Amino acid sequence: MRATETSYGVTGYHFLRVIKNECPRCMTVSVAESLTAGGPTETGLSALFARVRNDIDQDVLPSAQVAIGHAGAIAGIRTFGEAVQGGTRRPATDETLYSLFSATKAIVGAATWALCEDGLLRIEERVAEIIPEFATNGKDIVTVEQVMLHIGGFPSAPFQPGDWDNRERRLQRFAQWRLNWEPGSRFEYHATSAHWVLAEIIERRTGVDFRRYIRQRLLDPMGLHDLYVGLPPEMNDRVADVVHVTPPEPPPGGWGEVTPDAILNFNRPEIRLVGVPGGGGVGGAAQLAAFYQVLINGGECRGGGHVLKPETIEWATRVRTTDQHRDPILGHPVNRALTVVVAGDDGLAEQRGFGAGTSARAFGHAGAGGQIAWGDPISGISLGYCTNGFVGLEAQRQRTAEVSTLAARCSR
DSSP, rough: OOOEEEEETTTTTOEEEEEEEOTTTTTSEEOOOOTTTSSSHHHHHHEEEEEEEEHHHHEEEEEEEEEEETTTTTEEEEEEEEETTTTEEOOOOOOOBBEEETHHHHHHHHHHHHHHTTTOOOTTBBBBHOOGOOOTGGGGGHHHHHHHTSSSTTTTTOOOGGGTTTTHHHHHHHHHOOOOOTSOOOOOSSHHHHHHHHHHHHHHHHHSSSHHHHIIIIIITTBBBBBEEEGGGGGGGGOOOOOOOOOOOOOOOTTOOOOHHHHGGGGGHHHHHHOOTBBEEEEEEHHHHHHHHHTTTTBBOOTTTTOOOHHHHHHHTTTOOOOTTTTTOOBBBOOOOSSEEEEOOOOOOOGGGGTOOOTTOOOOOBBBBBBBBOTTTOOOOOOEESSSSOOOOHHHHHHHHHHHHHHHTOOO
């Protein structure tokens, strides 16, 4: 047995990698937990990893990756199964990357927090004051805050994949979009439309391509060099292609754009390159867990310095929706902060993508297919979970609750 240190594209986040013989179908590498005082226990991590591995052993999923963060570091990571990567089916490893889908929203959202911190944006501003092309068909009253809360009133605004990397077409679409209902009056998930608006706001206020701004202002200072909004072509060989494990279901209300065919578009290198701001991020479980470690530790980067002020993060992760803003399918209050979801103390955390045992202040954003990403500033635990296998929504919800509960309890 031999051990080496590796960073998995997370600068400053080190792991002790232990090579040993395991089931080759699951993974040939295990990671010895770097345990810290008061952090995850070996027993707790083992239970979490066993739950994730079970889906592979039972042929529920082709591959899955999970990581736990604590005390500014990655306490453990495991990857199981096989996936097509770069056109070749082979074992998934800790270096395998995944399409993050809507877990991307928190990354782009944090970039807008940075704009506010830097004095370049106020959430009270009307979008039309920043993007004149948006000021049509009654949308002139929509505020930046409403866009960030998914209460802006344009959830089904169309924008075709062929136009995604065309700014002129983006602006034309903004002008064509119509309101579905009065801004602020209700919640309905804006699967991609809201974050295209946020991307344009970033570019208007910085003069920099939104992908470059996110890289320079957030990801590189965080040391997250393998977390991407806009995947470089040379990285495609590391990405697990998405597959529908079970017959795909029609998208739920408000998710009309997230069709089975649209999901498979993210296997195309040219689509990954776009960096769709509402769902086109690429990364791994360790990168997601490390991203939230920075946020729940007051913006402090492991290599030193702060990427965001603690007060900015606290302000941005405060619930701003009200009891009238309810999930149109499940019926519960959505507990939305600025581009992230907050667990809350009303017993409904599991319905919001968290688990039993997370504190009321835990926040994050899940992704299609069952990607999980959250951080808990009270326990200090953060979770990243990725898979390339799509199963039914009910199975995804159950898995999310079980994995999140084990993650929340792994330090007890």
